[in-house]
Structures are given as structure tokens and as C-alpha cells.
Amino acid sequence: MEHILELVHLKKYYGQTKAVEDVSFHVDAGEVVAIIGPSGAGKSTVLRCINRMIEPTGGSILFDGQDMAKLQKEKELKTARRKIGMIFQSFNLVYRLSVFQNVLHGRLGYMSAPNAVMGRYSEEDKHKAVQLLNMIGLKDMIYKKAGELSGGQKQRVGIARALMQDPTLLLCDEPIASLDPSSSRVIMNQIQEMAKTRNIACIVNLHQVDVAMAYADRIIGIHQGRIVFDDVPDKLTASMIETIYDAPIDKLTIGLEEGVALHA
Numbered sequence: 001m002e003h004i005l006e007l008v009h010l011k012k013y014y015g016q017t018k019a020v021e022d023v024s025f026h027v028d029a030g031e032v033v034a035i036i037g038p039s040g041a042g043k044s045t046v047l048r049c050i051n052r053m054i055e056p057t058g059g060s061i062l063f064d065g066q067d068m069a070k071l072q073k074e075k076e077l078k079t080a081r082r083k084i085g086m087i088f089q090s091f092n093l094v095y096r097l098s099v100f101q102n103v104l105h106g107r108l109g110y111m112s113a114p115n116a117v118m119g120r121y122s123e124e125d126k127h128k129a130v131q132l133l134n135m136i137g138l139k140d141m142i143y144k145k146a147g148e149l150s151g152g153q154k155q156r157v158g159i160a161r162a163l164m165q166d167p168t169l170l171l172c173d174e175p176i177a178s179l180d181p182s183s184s185r186v187i188m189n190q191i192q193e194m195a196k197t198r199n200i201a202c203i204v205n206l207h208q209v210d211v212a213m214a215y216a217d218r219i220i221g222i223h224q225g226r227i228v229f230d231d232v233p234d235k236l237t238a239s240m241i242e243t244i245y246d247a248p249i250d251k252l253t254i255g256l257e258e259g260v261a262l263h264a
């Protein structure tokens with residue numbers, strides 16, 4: 001089976017700083033892959049190189065039959081990015097606009113420049129936005145300003161906006177870092193369900209090892225820009241966690257809850 005995404009020897013240097021060094025992995029349809037690692041390990045850089053929010057220094061990003069790293073023209077990049085949804089830690093909504101308008105923004109990549117500027121969405125898009133808001137339980141808030149929502153609700157709008165793109169790949173950059181444990185579970189459940197029911201490949205950067213173990217099909221551990229672990233959650237041992245985080249396990253805060261179950 002062809003992978004939805006395949007990174008081959010991805011590199012990103014900032015001057016002398018080797019943020020990402022020789023990262024290769026793949027993600028399949030319907031698979032949830034969590035990337036874990038300490039602060040500064042390179043998780044965000046890997047994720048943002050995939051859709052070229054950050055320009056990679058080297059390597060290939062094979063997605064949808066082409067190498068994203070090689071796309072030069074803005075139009076080609078825009079077309080490729082349509083199928084890549086993104087969910088951010090800080091939600092990245094337009095707070096003065098309604099929930100509905102924020103969700104509709106997911107269609108901008110499919111629209112002509114004049115229609116996008118004028119906000120001329122098709123009836124089909126509007127219908128789809130309502131359906132998605134219904135699905136994520138926010139239909140009653142459709143005309144509320146996005147800035148008036150709770151953190152968990154904002155992130156649900158972020159998910160609906162990403163789904164408006166009909167993505168085959170979803171990049172989630174620390175989607176629960178600003179949320180309490182209960183909202184975090186709601187969001188991770190939705191991401192997992194979306195991957196499974198819509199067959200979307202999801203990459204999720206996480207700080208919480210217990211969340212990665214609970215929700216991911218596969219975990220990738222990054223240390224100083226290099227992959228040191230890529231396997232199923234059951235294979236993630238306590239000693240491997242110490243390697244990834246370069247610290248003794250009792251000194252690490254690695255979960256939403258106390259008493260995280262780890263494999264010795």
C-alpha cells in the first residue's frame with residue numbers, strides 16, 4: 001500500500017542549529033501517529049516542514065504523488081496544501097468572526113481569489129459547515145464569536161475547519177497543550193475518531209506520553225532532531241522514555257494524570 005505521507009532524510013538547519021537531522025518515517029490512511037520529545041527536540045519543525053510552513057534544508061516530503069519539498073510555484077503549493085489540514089496549540093481562529101465563518105475558512109484553498117476575499121462560499125460549503133458543527137456538538141454556537149468560546153470549544157472549531165478541507169492528512173501541533181485534562185480527552189477522542197471514520201492520516205505532536213500511548217497507533221520519539229523510537233505504544237518502555245527525554249523518569253512530568261502506567 002502506498003503511504004499517505006513519507007518523509008525521507010528530512011533536514012532543517014537554522015544556521016548552526018540542526019533542528020531536524022535525517023528524519024524518515026511514513027504515515028498511512030487512518031493512522032494516528034504521535035510525535036513525542038522534549039522541548040526543542042524538533043517536533044514542530046518536522047510538522048511545519050511537511051506543509052512547507054517552514055522550508056526544509058534537505059530531504060523529500062512525498063505526499064499525494066509528489067515531493068512537497070520540490071514544489072516551487074505558489075499555485076502548486078496551494079493545491080497540495082488543500083489536502084493537508086492543520087490544528088494548532090493556540091487554535092489560530094479569527095476571534096472577531098463567528099464560529100460559522102471560521103469553519104468556512106477551511107474552504108479558502110479551494111476558492112478563487114475574488115470569491116475568497118469577498119467570502120462568497122457555495123451553498124454546498126455552508127451546508128457542510130453546519131453538518132460539521134453539528135458533528136462536533138457546536139451547532140448551537142454557530143453565530144457566536146469564536147473569541148467567546150472556551151479553549152476546548154475553540155479547538156473543536158479548529159477541527160471542523162480542518163475537516164472542511166476534506167484532508168487526507170492532518171497535522172496537529174500540540175492540540176491539547178492549552179487545554180485542561182477533560183477537554184484534552186474530548187479533543188483527542190475527536191482526532192482519533194476522525195482518523196478512523198474518515199480514513200485520515202493524523203500526525204499529532206504531544207508533550208504528554210500517556211496521551212500518546214492511549215490514542216496513537218504508533219509513536220515516534222525525537223531527541224535532538226533525530227528519531228530514536230518509532231513503534232507501537234506497547235513497545236515504549238520506561239527506559240526508552242528516559243532516552244527520548246534524556247532524563248530519569250521520576251524527574252519527568254509526562255502525563256495528564258498522576259500515576260501513568262508505563263511498561264518497565
Ligand SMILES: Nc1ncnc2c1ncn2[C@@H]1O[C@H](COP(=O)(O)OP(=O)(O)OP(=O)(O)O)[C@@H](O)[C@H]1O
Binds near residue numbers: 014017038039045046
Ligand atoms: N525560527 C527559528 N530560528 C532559529 N532556531 C529555531 C527556530 N525555530 C526553532 N528553532 C530551533 O530548532 C530546534 C527545534 O525547535 P522546535 O520548535 O521544532 O522544537 P519542539 O520539539 O517543537 O519544541 P516544543 O515542544 O518546545 O515546541 C530548537 O533548538 C529551536 O530552538
